Amino acid sequence: MTIQRTSEALYALVDCNNYYCSCERVFNPRLEGRPLVVLSSNDGCAVARSQEAKDLGVKMGTPWFQLQDLVRRHRLVGLSSNYTLYGDMSARVVQVLSQFSPDYEAYSIDESFLRVDQMRLLWPSFTAMGKAIRMRVRQWTGIPVCVGLAPTRTLAKLANHIAKKNPQFGGVFDLTAYPSVDLDILLSSIDVGEVWGVGRRIAEKLHGMGIHTVQDLRRTSPKMIRAHFSVVMERTVTELQGTPCMDLEDVAPAKKQIISSKSFGAMVASQEELMEALATYVSRAAEKLRAQDSVCGMLQVFIHTNQFRPNDPQYSNAVTIPLPYPTSDTRELTSAAAMALKAIFKNGFLFKKCGVMLLDISPAGTIQRSLFDAVEENARHSAAIMSVLDGLNTRFGRDTVKVAAAGTAQRWIARAENKSQCFTTRWTELPKAIAN
DNA sequence: TCTGGGGTCCTAGGACCC
DNA sequence: TCTGGGGTCCTAGGACCC
Numbered sequence: 001m002t003i004q005r006t007s008e009a010l011y012a013l014v015d016c017n018n019y020y021c022s023c024e025r026v027f028n029p030r031l032e033g034r035p036l037v038v039l040s041s042n043d044g045c046a047v048a049r050s051q052e053a054k055d056l057g058v059k060m061g062t063p064w065f066q067l068q069d070l071v072r073r074h075r076l077v078g079l080s081s082n083y084t085l086y087g088d089m090s091a092r093v094v095q096v097l098s099q100f101s102p103d104y105e106a107y108s109i110d111e112s113f114l115r116v117d118q119m120r121l122l123w124p125s126f127t128a129m130g131k132a133i134r135m136r137v138r139q140w141t142g143i144p145v146c147v148g149l150a151p152t153r154t155l156a157k158l159a160n161h162i163a164k165k166n167p168q169f170g171g172v173f174d175l176t177a178y179p180s181v182d183l184d185i186l187l188s189s190i191d192v193g194e195v196w197g198v199g200r201r202i203a204e205k206l207h208g209m210g211i212h213t214v215q216d217l218r219r220t221s222p223k224m225i226r227a228h229f230s231v232v233m234e235r236t237v238t239e240l241q242g243t244p245c246m247d248l249e250d251v252a253p254a255k256k257q258i259i260s261s262k263s264f265g266a267m268v269a270s271q272e273e274l275m276e277a278l279a280t281y282v283s284r285a286a287e288k289l290r291a292q293d294s295v296c297g298m299l300q301v302f303i304h305t306n307q308f309r310p311n312d313p314q315y316s317n318a319v320t321i322p323l324p325y326p327t328s329d330t331r332e333l334t335s336a337a338a339m340a341l342k343a344i345f346k347n348g349f350l351f352k353k354c355g356v357m358l359l360d361i362s363p364a365g366t367i368q369r370s371l372f373d374a375v376e377e378n379a380r381h382s383a384a385i386m387s388v389l390d391g392l393n394t395r396f397g398r399d400t401v402k403v404a405a406a407g408t409a410q411r412w413i414a415r416a417e418n419k420s421q422c423f424t425t426r427w428t429e430l431p432k433a434i435a436n
Numbered sequence: 437t438c439t440g441g442g443g444t445c446c447t448a449g450g451a452c453c454c
Numbered sequence: 455t456c457t458g459g460g461g462t463c464c465t466a467g468g469a470c471c472c
Contacts, residue, residue: 019472039440040439040440040441041440041441042438042439042440043438044438044439044440045438045439045440047440047441061439061440062439063438063439064438064439065437065438065439066438066439081440083441107471107472108443108471108472109472110472111472196470196471197469197470197471198470199469199470199471200469200470201468201469201470202469202470229469230445230446230447230469231445231446232445232446232469232470255443256443256444257443257444258442258443259441259442259443260441260442261440261441261442262440262441263439263440263441265438306439307439308438308439320465355441
């Protein structure tokens with residue numbers, strides 16, 4: 001089966017090997033050659049493993065306390081994570097990669113896509129270019145990477161997987177340069193669950209349908225897949241067949257939601273302690289929000305007891321509340337979070353985790369924003385508010401203004417422009433409404 | 437004793453509108 | 455008053471990614 005070339009695109013996926021572990025080794029070369037894991041916050045479980053640790057059978061997410069045997073028998077090292085370091089190193093890697101193509105996208109902290117077809121004339125082959133990328137990133141940052149090359153992003157991910165698993169390719173695999181008969185054989189040996197976009201559930205379902213390998217999935221009709229799954233999977237199969245369905249995003253799009261949450265080292269029982277933690281998360285999330293010059297219109301707070309203690313009483317809950325107007329102000333968000341927490345908190349439980357999620361994110365400084373600024377600045381003077389509302393009244397009609405006075409500003413704007421109605425609860429009465 | 441912290445997109449179903 | 459069809463918006467939940 002040949003890869004259909006419906007366009008001339010060629011993507012390189014550059015993926016750092018065992019990324020967090022590699023970062024740690026750059027700054028502590030004595031860790032070279034030793035089995036190594038990087039642990040989650042609170043040193044709870046392994047979130048990254050060196051090749052030696054993988055060879056010892058350490059799985060992603062294994063709790064640290066279950067690894068103590070390997071610590072004794074194989075001198076397995078566990079390090080607390082240092083996300084600031086990994087973020088800095090990532091920026092350096094991307095900086096090097098940007099020299100190879102102006103068309104690049106940092107997809108995650110340890111992976112970047114480059115569109116490289118325009119670079120064809122600069123290199124004897126794309127494999128040669130891939131080797132140059134590997135060498136330069138290694139020399140300039142100390143991080144080992146693998147490179148996969150293919151006409152679509154899904155295939156480039158797969159090519160990268162092949163480069164990683166097959167040392168004979170020297171860390172670079174150009175899928176378009178590989179004989180198609182051999183490629184069929186190679187892809188017949190890879191489980192369908194390795195495909196980007198195929199997780200555990202979908203893999204199980206595919207197996208049930210007799211689709212076991214990547215090659216099986218490539219031979220399946222996208223329309224048939226659409227009928228059994230979703231458009232996402234349809235695109236995945238189309239990409240596997242060589243037709244690009246996704247483009248590089250040249251600028252990182254603004255976040256549509258921002259989460260900040262954490263598990264506690266020790267369990268927490270009181271609302272006051274939960275609120276202390278929440279205040280930290282809110283301020284962290286608000287910083288991210290402001291960094292992308294956005295405001296949010298809704299805020300969600302969630303709390304969980306320890307699900308790994310089935311004998312303890314379990315309780316988890318979440319509530320999403322609309323804000324009176326879109327904001328990124330830490331104080332305002334914190335007071336909203338306090339109200340939300342009050343609405344869902346229950347005594348008599350030991351809480352393990354809580355967090356905040358900012359939703360309904362939009363760019364700051366829109367025309368809607370200026371309307372609300374007017375209300376905000378005059379917040380102490382009801383006469384001034386009434387005059388603003390009168391202005392809105394003239395603009396959008398009397399019924400809408402009643403809603404604006406009683407509802408949330410964000411919702412009101414959205415609805416008013418649709419000339420439909422909206423009944424939400426008054427901001428000050430939210431806790432009561434939530435309780436009902 | 438000890439079990440991560442972020443994100444994205446899609447779908448289904450209900451409320452509501454004309 | 456009864457009725458249907460088409461449309462939008464919102465939410466919850468499920469799947470995936472690193």
